[in-house]
Amino acid sequence: MKPYTYLLINFLTVIICFVFSFDKRIQFNKHFPAFIKASVLTAIPFIAWDVWFNAHGVWWFNTNYTTGLILFGLPIEEWLFFICIPFSCVFTYFCLDKFFNLDWANAFNTIIVFFSVIVCVLIGLLHYDKIYTFVTALVTTLTLIYLHFFARVQWIGKASLIFFILMLGFFPVNGVLTGTGLESPIVNYNPKQFLNIRLLTIPIEDAVYGYTQFLLNIYLFKFFQKSVNPES
Template identity: 30%
Template sequence: MDNKYLSLLIDFVLLAIVVVASLHPKFPFYKHWKKAGAGLLATVIFFILWVELFAHLGIWSFDERFTIGVHVGWIPLEEVLFLVIVIYTGMFVYFALNQISEKDRLFPHQEVISSVLIIVLLIAGLYYKEKVYTGAAFLLLAIFLTFQMLKLRPRYMGRFYSTFALLFIPLLIVDGFRTGAFVNGEIVHYNDEQNLNLRLGTIPLENICFVFLLMVMPVTIWEWLEDYFYYRSR
């Protein structure tokens, strides 16, 4: 198979799997597509703008050998699909965990976990702010979690942390493919002058924060909409 179709094929296969799974009667995520879709759309737009900016500044670049040449601005179609897949998968798994068990084992610890993350990310983000990707990934996630804790006071973050832990290894595999772990070349290239140049295999450390924010933002929007319309209807 021509390399330029490989990434697109994997995107479509992954998307098909998670969409079909979300139609299962035991996990009827499709019934929540309206509110969840609002969270997905808002998050996709935000991250497309982020990646557009980084691509324009030369912080990220894409190997055209692995793309079909269709772009959204500076971003290949394959990267946009990757964003959609990660968001949709995260939301579906989060929903499925809620369906499987009502007990949230991390609920008693969610504020401690979030507080530690905020402190560590703020310190590291400010210290390395001259590295654009590092500063942006660390500080944006820290700011988002701070807003969430102080303003929204979520009761679902324990469940989200469980979701992220469950998906961590699959996400590493998918991101490893994008960063050259399984193919001869990097589909996405990162300018190491703008990150810490610390990698999990081939994956920049900052990608963990990027994907975490990519997953937590739509869940937060979705849960806020659920609460808003619930209390509005009472």
């Protein structure tokens, strides 16, 4: 079981959402092409980031918990992570948006963006010597500025609320990856390269990293939906 731990995490993260995608009330399966395009495009810069950080010892993987298949220095399970996690997140967004009116949260778009950007800029400037902290703050800042001021999306508040709900899944998944319930973490971090502030065993940067990845997946998912159905 141990060499399949990370693979099992990916599987358990995605399987329930995948099965319910075919439910007649949801029919998320009709949006698989839009999701695949969005997740692959989003994954490209994040995987490049992952490869570089792994190669330079910012973080690394305990191969005792992986199958041993390596591509560009990353376990194959890490590559699957960039499909499985976004699938569950986008599926959850899709369902909550379909069955509940959460548009009221969009009234907080500007507040969320300005507050987040100010915090990220300050942390980035104060901790520019910690590469994981700095890059996370920079990418999050640029993402929010682009979405709010250039793409002018109107759903940041709703997406932020749903991401907060998704934290219920974030803690067990990332918790196991960072060592909760295991003899040693699957993902290890260089303590000199991040704030060393943890949510249980999870570096706080992971939550911000996940938030940015989530926003970009939603943005591209909606973009590819509209390219097929302009009224969506």
